[in-house]
Amino acid sequence: MGAASSPQPVSPRASLRDRPPVxxxxxxxxxxxxxxPDFPWDRLEPYKATAAAHPDGIVDLSVGxxxxxxxxxxxxxxxxxxxxxxxxxxxxxxxxxxxLTGWAADRLGAQGLxxxxxxxxxxxxELVAWLPTQLGLGPGDxxxxxxxxxxxxxxxxxxxxxxxxxxDDPCDLDPRGLKLLWLNSPSNPxxxxxxxxxxxxxxxxxREHGVLVVSDECYLELGWEADPVSVLHPDVCGxxxxxLVAVHSLSKRSNLAGYRSAFLVGDPAVLGxxxxxxxxxxxxxxxxxxxxxxxxxxxxxxxxxQRARYARRRAALRGxxxxxxxxxEHSEASLYLWATRDEPCWDTVAALADRGILVAPGEFYxxxxxxxxxxxFTATDERVDAAVRRLAP
Numbered sequence: 001m002g003a004a005s006s007p008q009p010v011s012p013r014a015s016l017r018d019r020p021p022v023x024x025x026x027x028x029x030x031x032x033x034x035x036x037p038d039f040p041w042d043r044l045e046p047y048k049a050t051a052a053a054h055p056d057g058i059v060d061l062s063v064g065x066x067x068x069x070x071x072x073x074x075x076x077x078x079x080x081x082x083x084x085x086x087x088x089x090x091x092x093x094x095x096x097x098x099x100l101t102g103w104a105a106d107r108l109g110a111q112g113l114x115x116x117x118x119x120x121x122x123x124x125x126e127l128v129a130w131l132p133t134q135l136g137l138g139p140g141d142x143x144x145x146x147x148x149x150x151x152x153x154x155x156x157x158x159x160x161x162x163x164x165x166x167x168d169d170p171c172d173l174d175p176r177g178l179k180l181l182w183l184n185s186p187s188n189p190x191x192x193x194x195x196x197x198x199x200x201x202x203x204x205x206x207r208e209h210g211v212l213v214v215s216d217e218c219y220l221e222l223g224w225e226a227d228p229v230s231v232l233h234p235d236v237c238g239x240x241x242x243x244l245v246a247v248h249s250l251s252k253r254s255n256l257a258g259y260r261s262a263f264l265v266g267d268p269a270v271l272g273x274x275x276x277x278x279x280x281x282x283x284x285x286x287x288x289x290x291x292x293x294x295x296x297x298x299x300x301x302x303x304x305x306q307r308a309r310y311a312r313r314r315a316a317l318r319g320x321x322x323x324x325x326x327x328x329e330h331s332e333a334s335l336y337l338w339a340t341r342d343e344p345c346w347d348t349v350a351a352l353a354d355r356g357i358l359v360a361p362g363e364f365y366x367x368x369x370x371x372x373x374x375x376x377f378t379a380t381d382e383r384v385d386a387a388v389r390r391l392a393p
Contacts (some may be wrong), residue, residue: 019286036159040151040364047353054356058386060092061317062189062358064335064376066255071302074254077295086286090279092120096290099297104265107221108230108246111239116268119275120285122295123260124218124249128152131214132160134277137179137268141249144173145182148190148366150216154180166366170202175209186219186333189365189374193226193333199236207243211271217261218249221303224314225332232265241266252335253303254296261285261293308337313377313384321375328370337375338362348373355390 007307014023044062051058092245100118104110110117121127129152132143141162145153157164162180167173170181183202185194194202199215206213215231231237232246245266251257264271278284285293296302318328318337326339341348346363352359352373360376377384 012308020309024302026072027155032159032334036155037047037151037159044349044360047349048348050359051358052351053358056356056386059357059379059390060388061376061379062360064252064378066252066257067378067380068255068306070255071296071299073200073299073302074256074292074296075341078259078288078292081288081291082262086287088284088290090120091115091275092283092290093284093294095294096120099294100263100265104232104246104248108217108232108265109195109234110230110232110241110246110265111234112124112241113265114212114222114237116272117241117265119271119278120277120284120290121262121264122283123251124216124247124262125152126260126283127247127262127264128216129156129159131274132156132180134274135160137162137181140177140204140265141180141181142178143180144170144211146184146187147368148187148362149182149184151187151292151364152183171205178211181206181211181213183213183215183231185215185217186223186226187330188216188334189336189362189369189372190329190338190362191219191331191334191336193223193264196229196233196235199229199231203231203237203244208256210243212243212245212267214245214247216247218247219252219334220248221253222307222335223333224311228333245269245270248291250296253306254290255306256292256296259289261289261296263293280342309381310377313379313381316388317375317377318386320391323393324391335376337377338372340372340377343375345370357387 028032094157097115097118100113100120101113104118105113136160137143142165143157143162144165144167147166147168154164165173183194186192203213213231217230220228222231230246231244232241245264247262247264249262250259321337322328323337326341329338329340331337345363349359349361360374362372362374
């Protein structure tokens with residue numbers, strides 16, 4: 001693909017002297033900010049500028065943000081509920097809770113659900129970042145998550161003052177002090193899907209050791225070469241939600257990232273505590289968004305239509321990147337291709353930026369990804385076609 005002329009990679013963590021000055025009004029001692037790494041996406045800005053300078057404009061495949069229209073029936077439901085002058089409830093309307101339990105039973109195969117088994121949340125990222133804190137975790141507690149993973153799992157542990165620990169196989173973790181175990185299937189960034197046998201083994205291990213399992217399943221409806229299964233499916237959990245919580249989102253399936261609508265399904269004891277905490281914190285979904293969520297969960301036609309769009313874009317980009325010398329690993333589900341040219345990820349990012357294509361460096365998701373890039377296929381058909389042309393030999 002030629003020599004890269006993009007900026008040199010930014011340091012994985014900027015030194016303290018490179019940070020903005022500390023406010024004189026800040027309390028003394030460690031702040032939450034001090035516990036966190038630098039925001040990774042800021043490091044991609046120089047490459048974004050290079051890609052944007054392409055004569056035909058940037059093809060941004062770095063962030064999996066929806067670009068297609070919000071389904072008309074969802075927009076109509078939002079508009080119809082626009083006259084909502086009063087405060088919404090944290091637990092949501094009875095209609096919303098009915099929609100959540102009904103969808104989870106139909107789509108996940110979860111059994112025996114009632115309203116105590118569901119909880120709406122203000123987007124899944126907010127939940128991931130603050131769940132350890134809301135569970136009361138802190139120093140001496142551990143939070144486990146995959147070695148290649150969404151960075152917010154680590155951020156959530158650090159915000160709470162807990163210890164983040166990574167795993168290749170969760171059952172190899174030391175259960176002492178382990179209070180929260182994140183699963184992620186289909187995986188962001190790799191697209192890997194955990195089978196029912198693997199999930200069942202992990203659930204049994206966690207229950208044996210009293211570890212709460214929280215399964216991030218936000219890409220479950222986007223399986224391509226595998227059929228993802230929920231941790232709440234009876235083949236996995238034995239028909240019981242004890243010690244289990246599944247996280248779901250409408251951002252990808254229904255193009256509702258801008259609505260910030262997500263929800264939890266699982267153990268009523270856990271969700272009941274979270275409900276009380278979130279009431280105190282005022283963590284509530286806007287009433288019109290609650291109505292829109294009910295409409296979105298009650299319709300499958302728009303989900304099938306969106307899947308077809310993504311399938312076309314995925315096929316086009318996969319073929320183009322493989323023809324350009326990339327190897328695709330996993331990627332059997334989700335909205336991403338996990339790709340490598342067997343070189344440092346920032347070299348790949350730079351070379352693609354020279355062609356006006358922006359991708360995410362695998363290093364963002366852990367050191368195990370330092371020779372991979374994550375390629376989102378959420379761009380428009382026109383931009384995908386542009387990427388295919390630019391990748392041609």
